[in-house]
Amino acid sequence: MGGAVMPDTSSPVLPAAAIREALERIFASADFDASERNRRFLRHVVEETLAGRADRIKGYSVAMAVFDRDASFDPQLDPIVRIEAGRLRRSLDHYYLTGGQADAIRVIIPKGGYVPTFTARSSADPVIDDPGVSPDMLPPDPPRPADGASIVPPPAPLQGRLGRLGRWLPWHGILILVAILALFAVWRLGALQQSPDGQAETTRRQGPAVVVAALEESDAEATRLHLGPGLTREIIAALSRHKNLFVFGTDTSLQPVPGSADALARRLSADYLLSGSVSTTPDRIRLLVSLVDAKKGRHLWSQSYESPLVPARIVDTQAEIARRVVDSLAQPYGAIYDDRITGLTGGVPEQFSSYECVLLFYAYWRRTESALYPSVRACLERTIVDDPGYADAWAALALVYADQVRFGMQPGAIGPDPLGRALPLAQRAVMLAPDAPLGYQAQHLVFWLRHDVEQSFAAARAGLERSPGNAELLADLGGRLCLRGRFDEGLPLLTEAFARNPGQLTIYRLGFFLAHYMGGRYEDALTEASRIDQRDNRFTHIVHAIAYAQLGRKNEAAAELDLLLQLNPDYGNQVVTDLQDRNMSPEIVRAVVDGLRKAGLSVPNAGI
Incomplete structure (x- = not known):
């Protein structure tokens, strides 16, 4: 035998x-x-x-x-x-x-x-020597849309697609095909739900699995208004919009099950358990929620949320509270991201899953860590080959390629035209996941660096139409509107971005800084500069130096200027071109150069 x-x-x-x-x-x-x-x-x-x-x-x-x-x-x-x-x-x-x-x-x-x-293994089976990205692996660069046109081409109408199919199959053949596919789907669902030894078999998960326990109702009024089930459903629906999370459905959370919520999480092999309680006062709804590492039992995060109790608006109120909860949990640099990123930068990228490669990107992106750049780029290049349907990996790689132009990361490492490589990656991300914001964020940056400002803004607005509360896109668009001097449009977006995600990248506070600086409010500008924590970013030193200079604090301005010149000793000869390359309005370029000259930087007269 x-x-x-x-x-x-x-x-x-x-x-x-x-x-x-x-x-x-x-x-x-x-x-x-x-x-x-x-x-x-x-x-x-x-x-x-x-x-x-x-x-x-x-x-x-x-x-x-x-x-x-x-x-x-x-x-x-x-x-x-x-x-x-x-x-x-x-x-x-x-x-x-x-x-x-x-x-x-x-x-x-x-x-x-x-x-x-x-x-x-057959001798004819190929051996892959290099899973990296080469130009012929990337999608073709689609024609540039006309001004005002939609960034994402609309899907072909169903009638048109069936019409093309009808040229090959008669209508009764199509109906038979649809029936066969439906039967296959039912069979496949059953196969996924039950494994040979009776255990529930999970589907392929790209990111961590989250189970939301049925929220407890702490008083009779909360029970009468069905606030527990209502908020549970709304939170699950909002979490499910984040494609990097595997969220168990409402029926799983709300069905009566024996044992505690912890037991439910263990039975489902969930990574995280979200639980809590909802209570009322005569005029307020109060939700208290906690996030627990379901595998280790560690308490990770808790928060309370309140909203006016208006019975006629109870559905809208529940949706708004759920949005605030999920923004705190699932946005980049929210509670789940922070937990997953912890310790990741000390790992071995070659062994990371697709999801972990994207997390490594976020760890890099948060502070533009140059030391992480080679690992992030290699990890993402491998991911789009191994997991070609993962839209966020394509978008993240586009942003990483764009950083070669934006910050001079690994010059020449990806060829003479990084933006030409980045744009089709970003477009592929949007085609794969038209409702996911990261692809639009990548398009927004690439068009911006190509000095196609209006197309850049159109990409960001297209993303916000599909994901109105995305804090990253709000901050990106708001910040770049401020660079153009359009503070009336940009500042409200930045304010909302930080309200939705207080852990937002601090470099986005540059927009607030410029609004104060251009208005002559130099103390307020310095306060905003002090909130930017990216000390390896030259703009951190620029904003400190010019604010100190305008306030007459020459020693502190000189110290910041020294730090700037340590990063780039020849910056005085490059500053005008650098600011113009960032699409700053001419008025802002002149004001920044004036501040740098007052700080002691020698800037040639470039006719600005």
């Missing part, structure tokens, strides 16, 4: 000895990053299969043989096997993308169970 094993294809019978040799090759490789426990897991299921006992490989038997569980083990309450199986699959995937590309036999654990399959 243990002499030979059939592979999962029509290949010849694979000898058990060859399979064991392949297994030892995996274990000996530095590219197989599994824990010792998961190595035992893999060896156990392989040996059981080779011994002809594949039918005995269930979550229960694996838990006792590998994870030291006893006879009381219940896979519905303890998801250890399912969780570790997912990690083991990722370790195998990483191995076969790296050191194991040329292995003659591949050991795979298909999703939905724990029985391994053994596949003989």
Whole structure:
């Protein structure tokens, strides 16, 4: 029985000895990053299969043989096997993308169970030498839209698409095809919901999984108004708009289940549990919510929210409270992002998941950390190859490429035309996810750096039409309107951005600074400058230097100027071009240069 094993294809019978040799090759490789426990897991299921006992490989038997569980083990309450199986699959995937590309036999654990399959690699199978991005892998640069035209081409009308299909199939054929697809979808849903040993099988998750526990109602009025279920539904709906989160549905949260919310989170293998209570006073609704790391039990964040209690507007009130909760949780640099980013920069990017690569981008983006730039770029280039449907990865890579022009990151590393490479990446992101804001943010920046200011603003506004509360887009558009001197349009957007996301990038406060500086309110301008914490960004030193200079504080202005010249010793000869390249209005360029001259910087007369 243990002499030979059939592979999962029509290949010849694979000898058990060859399979064991392949297994030892995996274990000996530095590219197989599994824990010792998961190595035992893999060896156990392989040996059981080779011994002809594949039918005995269930979550229960694996838990006792590998994870030291006893006879009381219940896979519905303890998801250890399912969780570790997912990690083991990722370790195998990483191995076969790296050191194991040329292995003659591949050991795979298909999703939905724990029985391994053994596949003989054909000599014709390609070996990928470099998963990086080359120009021919990028989408073609679509024609530039006319002024005022939509950035995203509208989808073809359904009638037109069916009409084209009708040229190939008669109408009754289309109806049969639709019925077959519907039946397949129903079958597939059932297959996803139940695995062979009765455990719930999760779908592929791009980011962390969040379960919202049914909010408790603390008083009779909250119960009468159904505030608990109503707010729970609204929060789930708002969270679900963030595509980087896997959010369990309303029925899961609101159905009666035995045990605590913690038990629900463990049963679902959730990463985060959001729970709380809602109460009322005669004129107010008060919501108290907390976020917990569902795997470690760590309390991560809590906040209270209040709103006027107006029964006639209860639906709108619940939606507004939910929006505020979700902005605090799920926006970039919100509570979930902060928790996931913690410790990420010390990891090994080559082993990061697609989602972790995007998180690494946010860690870089927050302070424009030049030391992180090579790792972020390489990680994202690998991600769009491995996970080509991940829109945020395409958008993030476009922003990273644009930074070669914006901040001089790794000059020449991606060719002579970084913006020419970045634009199709941003456009691909928008095509993949027309409702996701990051693609529009990337288009906004790339058009801006190409000095197509109105097209840049059109891209940002297109994103805000689809995601009106996105703090990053609000800040980007508001800040750049301020650079153009359009403070009446830009300042309200910046104010809303910081209200929605107090953890917003501090460099966006440059817009507030310029409004005060151009109005001659130099003390207020200096206060805004002090709130910008990006000390490696030359504009941080510029705004401090010119505010100090206008206030007559010459020593402090000179100290900031010294820091600026440490970053760029020849900045005096470049300042006018640099400011103009940032599309600053001529009036602002003149005012900034005047401040720098007062601070002691020698700036040639460039006719400004």
